[in-house]
Amino acid sequence: xxALSEIKEGLIISLQAIRANKMRSVLTTLGxxxxxxxxxxMATAIEGVNRAFEQSASAFGSxxxxxxxxxxxxxxxxxxxxxRRELKVEYADFIARQATMADAIAPTVETVKDAHYESRxxxxxxxxxxxxxxxxxxxxxxxxxxxxxxxxxxGGRPVCAIGANVAETxxxxxxxxxxxxxxxxxxxRVIAVFEKQGGLFGAFTSDNRIYLPxxxxxxxxxxxxxxxxxxxxxKSADTEDAKDELRGIMRKIRNxxxxxxxxxxxxQQDLLTNVFSSITSVxxxxxxxxxGLSLFVGGIGIMNIMYVSVxxxxxxxxxxxxxxxxxxxxxxxxxxxxxxxxxxxxxxxLIVSYPLSLIASQILPTAMPLSVVFLAIFVSLLVGLxxxxxxxxxxxxLDPVDALRYE
Amino acid sequence: MNNDSxxxxxxxxxxxxxxxxxxxxxxxxDVSLQIHKNEYVAIMGPSGxxxxxxxxxxxxxxxxxxxxxxxxxxxxxxxNDNQLAKVRNKEIGFVFQTFNLLARSNALHNVELPxxxxxxxxxxxxxxxxxxxEHVGLGDRITHKPNELSGGQRQxxxxxxxxxxxxxxxxxxxxxxxxxxxxxxxxxALFEELHGKGNTIILVTHEESIxxxxxxxxxxxxxxxxxxxxxxxxxxxxxxS
Numbered sequence: 256x257x258a259l260s261e262i263k264e265g266l267i268i269s270l271q272a273i274r275a276n277k278m279r280s281v282l283t284t285l286g287x288x289x290x291x292x293x294x295x296x297m298a299t300a301i302e303g304v305n306r307a308f309e310q311s312a313s314a315f316g317s318x319x320x321x322x323x324x325x326x327x328x329x330x331x332x333x334x335x336x337x338x339r340r341e342l343k344v345e346y347a348d349f350i351a352r353q354a355t356m357a358d359a360i361a362p363t364v365e366t367v368k369d370a371h372y373e374s375r376x377x378x379x380x381x382x383x384x385x386x387x388x389x390x391x392x393x394x395x396x397x398x399x400x401x402x403x404x405x406x407x408x409x410g411g412r413p414v415c416a417i418g419a420n421v422a423e424t425x426x427x428x429x430x431x432x433x434x435x436x437x438x439x440x441x442x443x444r445v446i447a448v449f450e451k452q453g454g455l456f457g458a459f460t461s462d463n464r465i466y467l468p469x470x471x472x473x474x475x476x477x478x479x480x481x482x483x484x485x486x487x488x489x490k491s492a493d494t495e496d497a498k499d500e501l502r503g504i505m506r507k508i509r510n511x512x513x514x515x516x517x518x519x520x521x522x523q524q525d526l527l528t529n530v531f532s533s534i535t536s537v538x539x540x541x542x543x544x545x546x547g548l549s550l551f552v553g554g555i556g557i558m559n560i561m562y563v564s565v566x567x568x569x570x571x572x573x574x575x576x577x578x579x580x581x582x583x584x585x586x587x588x589x590x591x592x593x594x595x596x597x598x599x600x601x602x603x604x605l606i607v608s609y610p611l612s613l614i615a616s617q618i619l620p621t622a623m624p625l626s627v628v629f630l631a632i633f634v635s636l637l638v639g640l641x642x643x644x645x646x647x648x649x650x651x652x653l654d655p656v657d658a659l660r661y662e
Numbered sequence: 663m664n665n666d667s668x669x670x671x672x673x674x675x676x677x678x679x680x681x682x683x684x685x686x687x688x689x690x691x692d693v694s695l696q697i698h699k700n701e702y703v704a705i706m707g708p709s710g711x712x713x714x715x716x717x718x719x720x721x722x723x724x725x726x727x728x729x730x731x732x733x734x735x736x737x738x739x740x741x742n743d744n745q746l747a748k749v750r751n752k753e754i755g756f757v758f759q760t761f762n763l764l765a766r767s768n769a770l771h772n773v774e775l776p777x778x779x780x781x782x783x784x785x786x787x788x789x790x791x792x793x794x795x796e797h798v799g800l801g802d803r804i805t806h807k808p809n810e811l812s813g814g815q816r817q818x819x820x821x822x823x824x825x826x827x828x829x830x831x832x833x834x835x836x837x838x839x840x841x842x843x844x845x846x847x848x849x850x851a852l853f854e855e856l857h858g859k860g861n862t863i864i865l866v867t868h869e870e871s872i873x874x875x876x877x878x879x880x881x882x883x884x885x886x887x888x889x890x891x892x893x894x895x896x897x898x899x900x901x902x903s
Contacts, residue, residue, distance in 0.1 A: 264778050271766045574762045577723060578823065579751020579779040581744050655723045
């Protein structure tokens with residue numbers, strides 16, 4: 256009860272003081288406002304990039320291993336990877352016969368071609384040739400229609416499955432299913448549309464892709480494309496074990512002697528996620544340091560103005576002490592004032608950054624997460640309490656006799 | 663008068679101020695003074711006599727360098743800041759020369775302040791504060807801010823604030839110093855009325871004409887008590903000098 260009415264009294268006094276010095280309060284608040292604005296925007300942007308990446312990376316599927324010539328990480332060894340022997344589409348069948356811990360295996364080849372439907376066209380679409388197993392050996396989901404069957408795949412039928420962006424571009428108003436599009440000049444009937452994945456400008460995802468049966472792909476666009484083999488680990492198996500098994504099979508295929516280095520790479524989503532999260536944590540660290548500096552400067556402004564406030568109100572402090580205010584009461588009073596100024600700045604910062612985050616969400620799949628809202632409020636309170644402490648402490652230590660005599 | 667009714671008991675109070683280590687200023691030398699319940703005492707002296715220091719010690723705003731100060735039988739000379747704050751809040755009502763009201767708060771809130779620090783709930787607080795303002799004749803001015811009140815009215819608000827916690831003493835420091843003679847007389851009449859209702863009043867002043875309103879006059883000079891006389895005797899002394 257006692258502390259509560261003291262806090263209430265502190266709030267009343269603070270509001271009076273803020274109102275009495277409007278211009279000063281506005282300028283002081285501005286510092287915190289800018290600090291909170293930059294911190295929340297930074298947090299929102301990082302959150303957005305992370306979400307976008309997660310969406311992009313999800314296209315790989317978390318349990319899918321990718322046998323490839325190049326490793327997704329370790330770009331320094333590019334020449335080493337470059338000189339490796341090419342992988343062959345036939346490896347997929349061999350792996351399928353040998354592997355015990357894989358339940359879906361799909362070879363893929365890819366290229367870039369223009370796609371057309373009537374007068375509409377999509378230039379430089381990613382074109383992937385694969386088998387019917389692909390839908391089980393990736394992180395993609397069909398929205399309309401069905402993926403190609405084994406017969407269509409084995410027979411190299413002129414059918415295709417298209418990504419969401421491809422569908423939007425070529426078929427803005429009509430249903431794409433059963434329409435025939437031209438891919439690199441060859442006709443393909445659309446039998447499936449993928450669910451939109453979003454992410455970083457559609458990178459890695461199915462959104463900008465057209466999937467063709469691999470036989471058809473190879474006969475139309477040639478066999479010189481780099482092969483990648485998707486291997487999904489069976490639910491019952493451990494990913495690391497499956498990876499070891501796959502490595503053994505690949506070494507057998509490549510006729511590697513014991514001790515000889517692998518001349519292929521087995522990639523998986525985790526690799527990218529790990530690299531990415533280490534990059535974003537550095538960006539976040541630097542970003543928060545820089546935006547933190549602006550908050551720090553705002554905090555110095557608060558501290559400065561609180562010192563002015565304490566000096567100006569020395570006599571008031573004397574009066575309050577004379578009629579029974581304890582040190583703690585005076586300390587609280589000024590802490591509350593500093594915290595209130597910061598809180599107002601923080602809330603205004605949030606109010607302004609919310610529409611900005613909505614604008615940002617046009618580019619990145621993000622909105623301001625609730626955690627950022629709480630973080631901003633918490634941080635602004637904290638800045639107020641920290642920067643208000645020294646002035647408030649000085650006020651609380653004032654000698655009542657001296658304070659009353661102060662002119 | 664028996665010993666139980668002693669409110670203020672000062673025994674051999676000394677107060678030294680350290681002025682940069684070399685010399686000490688002896689603001690009070692060996693002051694002993696007793697004030698009983700329902701007394702009306704004036705402490706008089708020219709500036710520099712030590713009367714302000716004495717007032718600060720009596721008002722628990724400051725502590726003596728040595729000596730014993732008992733307030734209602736409790737030793738307050740060794741109390742810490744928080745304990746002193748509590749004594750000031752509950753037992754002492756201050757009235758200052760410059761009123762010392764909070765400029766941004768209205769009369770009611772100014773009077774409420776000691777009750778807030780005493781931890782009294784909002785409803786009770788408002789009732790007590792309004793009552794106190796009515797007692798000093800300002801029942802119709804409770805929402806006015808200090809700058810909307812005359813000097814005399816401000817001092818009445820200050821008196822209401824001083825009395826709202828029902829303190830043991832009312833300690834007034836030159837309460838008429840910033841008022842014209844007529845308004846000053848009104849305030850002194852209010853003090854007389856309050857004394858009649860049983861309040862203990864200590865009046866600090868340098869003016870004989872104001873000191874004469876009290877019933878006992880203590881003269882301070884050079885940090886010591888020069889004389890301590892009932893007001894009738896004091897008048898005679900003044901008349902003869």
